[in-house]
Amino acid sequence: IDDDVERIAWKFTDDVGKRKRPCAHDLLTSLPPGYLKPLIYDAHARMRAAGAYLWGLNTSQNPFHMKAVGISHKNGLVNGYFNGFITRPRCPELLRTTADATEDSEFSVRHYAKDGVILRYRMYTGITRPYLNHGGLQLKFEAADGGTATAKAKRRKTEERLGAQRLHELFPQLVGRPRRRRDHKTMEVVFLRSKPRLRWRLRSKTAPSAAALAAARGAPAASGPDASSRTDAR
Secondary structure, rough: OOOOOOEEEEEOOOOOOOOOOOOOHHHHEEEOOOOOHHHHHHHHHHHHHOOOOOEEEOOOHHHHHHOOOOOOOOOOOOOOEEEEEEEOOOOHHHOOOOHHHHHHHHHHHHHHHHHHHOOEEEEEEEEEEOOOOOOOOHHHHOOOOOOOHHHHHHHHHHHHHHHHHHHHOOOOOOEEOOOOOOOOOOOEEEEOOOOOOOOOOOOOOOOOOHHHHHHHOOOOOOOOOOOOOEEEOO
């Protein structure tokens, strides 16, 4: 977890009721205190069940692009500011070799190429501002004289496009050609559709709750959102 992650947000409902124009706070709230550890236990159990080695959150902070239920196993981005993975020191094919600006995309696609599955919770997201906060990767693109924010963003986007093209060349079945976006904050790496290779699918559409999994492993149960959700293997 990066030190600039302000909080983990949870979309607790898809029901907007009779509101024609619901606000974000009608659908999104913070993950309750004490629930992070059960979530990690839940993710570990799901990875073992599906044959995955990498999990993360929804890449969007917009609740209208999130789902209150469901876990995706599809090819896609797992943000580096908050994720979990099972280490495999004897797998050099998982090590990054391309641009720093596309490090999260490369880490994600290398895991999917090897395992055929990654996990992303649709109802949780990390609240952060990676292009506005100082330090970290941003330091690489700062000019010696400081420079403007626009110039820094342009240098980062240039490297990102080169990295996106390289990922397309390395994984043409999983990553398409770079696509220019209107917003410079949106990644230009294009993840292609690919049917996940699940080692073992959960028999029921509703998986065990995170609290139940935590209790089984000796972790303290926590009140708050239930991680039970439908799995998405499409």
